[in-house]
Amino acid sequence: MKIAMVAYEVYPFAKVGGLADVVGALPKVIEKQGAKVTLFMPFHRVVQKNCSKLGLTVESVAKSIPVPSLQTLEKFDLYKSHLPGSNTTVYFVANEYYFSAENVYEGPDLAEQAIFFSNASLEAMKYLSETFDLVHAHDWQTALVPVYLRTLYRTDPFFSKTATVFTIHNLGYQGIFSPQYIKFAGLPSYLFNIDGLEFYGQMNLLKGGILFSDVVTTVSPTYAQEIQTEQFGEKLDGVLRLKAEDLYGILNGIDYSEYDPATDKRIFANYDIEHIENKKVNKRELQKQLGLQLREEAALIGMINRLVDQKGLDLVEKVADLMMMFDVQFVVLGTGDKKYEEFFMRLKEKYPDRVSSNIKFDIDLAQKIYAASDMFLMPSRYEPCGLGQMYSLRYGTIPIVRYTGGLADSVREYDPKTREGNGFGFREYDTAHLLESIAKAVYFYKHEKAHWVQIVKNAMSSDVSWERSAKQYMRVYQEALKKRKF
Known part of the structure; x- marks a missing residue:
């Protein structure tokens, strides 16, 4: 043919x-x-x-x-x-x-x-x-x-x-x-x-x-x-x-030959599902590069998006201060509507050593964020497919999503009883459910280490290939x- x-x-x-x-x-x-x-x-x-x-x-x-x-x-x-x-x-x-x-x-x-x-x-x-x-x-x-x-x-x-x-x-x-x-x-x-x-x-x-x-x-x-x-x-x-x-x-x-943490030359240190500990090197080096506190225990949440309403940024804006009450760091990369660009810059000013707002398009930095982050935030109002959650799964970065469109087809809620699932999410488009999903992910990261390792392995084992x-x-x-x- x-x-x-x-x-x-x-x-x-x-x-x-x-x-x-x-x-x-x-x-x-x-x-x-x-x-x-x-x-x-x-x-x-x-x-x-x-x-x-x-x-x-x-x-x-x-x-x-x-x-x-x-x-x-x-x-x-x-x-x-x-x-x-x-x-x-x-x-x-x-x-x-x-x-x-x-x-x-x-x-x-x-x-x-x-x-x-x-x-x-x-x-x-x-x-x-x-x-x-x-x-x-x-x-x-x-x-x-x-x-x-x-x-x-x-x-x-x-x-x-x-x-x-x-x-x-x-x-x-x-x-x-x-x-x-x-x-x-x-x-x-x-x-x-x-x-x-x-x-x-x-x-x-x-x-x-x-x-x-x-x-x-x-x-x-x-x-x-x-x-x-x-x-x-x-x-x-x-x-x-x-x-x-x-x-x-x-x-x-996604193209596995292009997006592979074991061979990706754009990240600080390569790793795979058998050597997940090397992911920590990426986190530490990104914290250094972006001027964040060098704290492994803080959950690093990444977000790479067009800064537009579709991506659920009105919800993020409403819960940002509540989210920062958790022991988290937040990295944003993207450009878009001026109101959101300005909001994320204000958030960076408010939390200078915990928030990094990068209002630009930078493929190399994007790869470093996928590799270094513990979680990836994608609370879209609607999402035809989404690739960000697939990149994050490939790199062992746990997606927090709204279950809509392709997000619902690629991210499965983690169940601690069966130890199955590769992320966290919510269906109702509101701030309470978003905040609950973030809190759940942070809890597992900080207090359930064995489960967290399992979630990361589940993520990296997910088939998101073409x-x-x-x-x-x-x-x-x-x-x-x-x-x-x-």
Whole structure:
């Protein structure tokens, strides 16, 4: 099976969030199932910098390829490299006007960028004369790929046997724009209706991806059920219920070759499940680096997040002072809403040798926090999948989560009677239940050492690898080929 994956960010070429990690890891495990994967992504400015750092060669493939369907004279150049650790070729769609911003999700017009990239990816496939059994598009920036394949390219012999899979990574981001962009996209005007791209008077790209794909996936089984409800459906729950027979939830994984405490060069000291004591070295060295008290007995709680409402930070803000009444230290890494950035800086000022607030994006520091922390806080209001809890499990750092979405699918409450479970959590979204979960974790850390060692070993034994999900994706791909609507 030949698969084309289309995504706006791919690790290690460009990374803003978990999407990049997913698309950077999935092709490697899909290859092991016997499929051939080819990636298409924009040639963001940061791509060349990252390729240079990694020693990856970027080759020019073609210049000035037109995109005839669009109401624009802009053309694109095509470059290629390869995904490290795989046989996957990566093609970069380059255009100075649309993809020259310093940040991946910035530019002159976000709608035009997404439309241009979606259509240019299909034109790139045609230029390469490489047919694919299936195109797998990720998130709203690529949602028009299946729309194009079902409309403008419907009778194109090149794509006559191509099935489509569309993955929703976060339903909260849909790509909602003025209906004027339908004309720019060169799409027929009849698509602007309730059964097409129309959404409360606007054009909704994500809705198009859902409706026009053969199969839709999202990033955890629980989230697949949640988004069909009014509470989590972001006004698309009705559309998703209509698509229920073609909607699958597949839990994301993490790349074990990239995230391994036994070999990770970004942490202070390597360790594994048989040498957990070496984890203490990471804690001590991080305390030194961040100016925290050098106290092994204090429970070190880490949090690495986009600082936005979705991540449950309103709860954290309300319980912070109560949490600090326990014998804990707290390390935060991330950027986001100004109100939360300012709150965490005030918290650091209030507890200067117990709180470290790092308002930035720093991959190396993130790894050190995963390795050094005793616990990892993730009380999300909703969480499609979440990768933070998976990294923490891999590094023996015990997650404290709200059981929603992928958090509910990957973290299991520790039961001291059976000695099973790999974390702590709560279901009701309120401060009392969050504080209770934190208190429970701190109690086991400080007063039940044998149980704590068991929890850490359970965490590190948890299967959060991609191998677990690869077979599910292959089954979904086969289902998409059966459902092909051409």
